[in-house]
Amino acid sequence: MTNTTLDSLLKTDFEQNQVLWNNLQFHSHSAHHLGALASLGASDQQLMDIYTNTMRNYAEKYEPSPHEITDENWRNSLSDRRFCMAYRDFFNKKLPTQGDWKGEFFKLLLDDKDGLPLIDASLSGLLHPIIHISYAIDLNSRPVACEALTMTAVCVDSLYKPPAKLEPPANGIKGALQVMKEIRSEDYAPTLDEPAQFDSVLKNESLLLAYYNEWQMPADLDKAIEELFDMSVYIYGATHKPDQIDFDFGLLHLLTGMNAIRTIQPYLDENTVKRLLCCFFYLSLVMYISQRQPKINEHLINDYQIEEDKRNWEYVVDRTLHTKLATEVHCVKVIRTLKDAEAKYGSKNGFYLKTAIKSVDNLNVDKPWNYYKSHEPWIGMSDADRELNVKH
Template identity: 25%
Template sequence: MLATTRTAPPIKRSLQGLTASASKKNKLNQMTMLTSTAPTAARPLTPLVLSLLQRNHNEHHMYFAGGLHNHFPHTLLSQFALGASEERLNREWSLEDPDLEKLGEPVQNIAMNEDNWREFIGIRRYYPNYLKFFDELVQRDGIIPTTVKYAFDPVLIPSVLSGLLHPLIHIGFGVEFSSPLVTAEGLAEACTHQPKMKPVLDATRKHLELNQSASHLNYNRKRIVEFFDTLRKDARLDGMVTVDNDDKTAATIQKCAEVIAEYANLWKIEETPAGIQDALHTLFHTTTDLYASTGLRPGHPASPRLDFFLLHLFTATLATRHLLPHLTIAASRDLLHAHFTICLTFYIARGRPPVQPTLLLALPVKNSPALKTWDQIAQYAHESEDLHVPKVVRTLKIAEEMYGQENDLWIQAARVTIDKLVIKAGEWDRDGCGYEETWGVEAEYPERGNH
């Protein structure tokens, strides 16, 4: 095989102000009670995994190289859950440790506490202070109560959902694997992110308050292609964000928030346990299609192109899944809807590429004898030194365990990932495959470690 180059207790409505207010008919202390078969780890965390997580926690900062995110817990836990050997897990440390920055000491004379913690949100240099604060809270109050209280605080939730969803992903790993260390890191990471997604989240809430009428294009799993085709062809967005924008996400937030809100509110999530289950299923389908079916042009030498930004929408879906059982029905609805809103934002920023699941399922890689089973795919994931491939593969595997094969959607997306990034040693696409100009040139932004 070829390796790639490195590249709780019920709560009140905690997302209030993020999206729409819930129907008063719902009891706020009713939990979602997801009955999923999605596994956490294949086995309890071993002493080696626990010791490596502790070393990362004690030694490494959340940010390095000017703002890239520390992915070590994501990759380590994903490799572990996919069955990696201890040798491979130790190798992950040796691969990532040289690039990561030292944690450093907390900023002096700033004692973070339950009264002042909101005052420093968005300032990265306070990460050690926040980490100490959340370490103490998680030890005192537990993982779930601390996560629910702080991650879904109305002031912090826009930051949790910013940074390409990295804080959400990190918190999700902490909750899923019952790791106090990873949970505290994720909460500290959220507190040191600017709430850049707040404008689109606020616009979505305000739009729904003013527009309660039904639409002919209510969003659901059967209408994913139709929905995104309509958004792709919406002339109001033409020219708003171009391939020449240095920060396409910022330009999208600045110029397109009202249109994003309009489309986001076409998803009507039923506020019942069954409705939340169905919405999660829809989110898994949506993010899989955005990740795996948008960079396809049969016969083009660059196809398939797997967008580095859209992949995070997908892997964050697993984090959302693991948080939902600890939220009320109303807060669960808001988290799912907010995640969807972020998906629309990045879909526009990446150039509104066509969503083509039929083409995805027809790709010849489905016949590859080396990629017939999940065990084969996992072996390639172990070979890869990429920080995201194991996470993508594991999330797809869990989706199949939750929802069945569904025409081989999940395993086909995994095959495409492995074939492109491991077997053929390809790179993540950073140009935006929805921009026609990017199909005629080599990628300008090859994979540089992580984001």
């Protein structure tokens, strides 16, 4: 794989396709997919083939926006998804084509002169904006950076103004994973018949804040990031039924989203990182409750049995790149994220590797896939035939 091929595909996608598609409901994943494939060692030909034959099915050409976005009005249309093209054009003008575009990129994200900084909205839209931000940095791609700013702007939602600005919990005494596990065991946590609408859970601020304030946030931000990341791994990989291995489409975004925060941390000041971590934990509570509080059983990862010849990343990467899994963006991102985590945090008795092997060995590659339909390899949608080990 060469950067020339990757950069060319990223540039083409930026010029042709807007960041939202399917009636502005779904987010573009092209940069994530290409970047994760490249990180795992995909060839130039494979990148081009998957982009041409798969990614283009999940993208739409730009549609004209109601009006131009300028320095004077750019905050006025935040959250309005009709402005994909106008924000793309605006941010494309703002980021320098020569020299250090990253400086201006983060200046735009962190600007708080006329309101909340845009980065505070980056966890909106099921964390897709912050994932896009991290891939812009990881790929050193100015086009992806313009897309990331655009996606953040048009996806602003109620998380942009969280309750009480979510100060770090002052008197918490529990770890993040412990808080999550206790939600399921307590009678006053909601019991849902099916996955709930995110916004309906988000409205229950008093309940969410009660759980949120139980967390003892580590003073060391690196430790806080590692703790929340490992919590996300367990929520992703240790919440299925003991006899039926499945992975939830919504909850997997906690894993890739937390990895995104880790990726961009070096570019942010301490207070910004704290805000993102607080908002992430609050969002994790919302998502965990909305997906009916599946039981978190660490043994489903820690004691997962693996054949000796599979106990290596070469097996994981080969199965990811050389089966149908390569065409499923969320799978590729999850595997790339887990592999990077082991490089950062160490083996932890195979914690990340076991989760990756479990993923590639149990995601269904035989059924025909129809993106965002029930025959995807993921579960968690209201019409899915299977479910995690949820609270009834």
